[in-house]
Amino acid sequence: MPGRTRSDGIEIRVRATPRGGRDAVEGIEALSDGSRVLKVRVRAVPEGGAANEAVRRLLAGAFGVPASAVALTAGGTARLKTFFIEGDAAALAARLAAMTGQDS
Template structure:
């Protein structure tokens, strides 16, 4: 199994993101294993990749998903690339656990345990 697309750092977390601008909605879309074996967190946003709008929208999706203020999430590399690195300030292990829960929950459309 591949390692997750995030890494705990002394100041928080670094997250590798695969951006999908003009994606029709703003959402985390799970984890993808790329051909080179690296994993990325897929983030889809409605914003177009113009004037930093998509990067700002991705930052907003990440901060909302983790319950953080906007100042806690910063784009580190990849401003014009599809693969980006975001740095998230805070308690790294707690943030990693939150992302893990958000990306490894029950599959969409899966029946509940009681069969309903």
């Protein structure tokens, strides 16, 4: 899984592609170090935080939570980012597994 569960939600590592032509969660990607990330693309440009906001809203929609429950915690100016999604950790992990075809 490209993240870890916490008592109050789930932390997810994301590889974001801005100016990607569409807003979509594309699945799991393995990095060269063997770690796994959730691959997403958004139409927004990486200026003024627009792409980060688009990724935050995309994740909120994909996980069925309000946008206010999703926060960028690391990687504000990098392609690899960490987001925290507040909520029931088990339900969020199950949603991630279903979304990506992975075991939770």
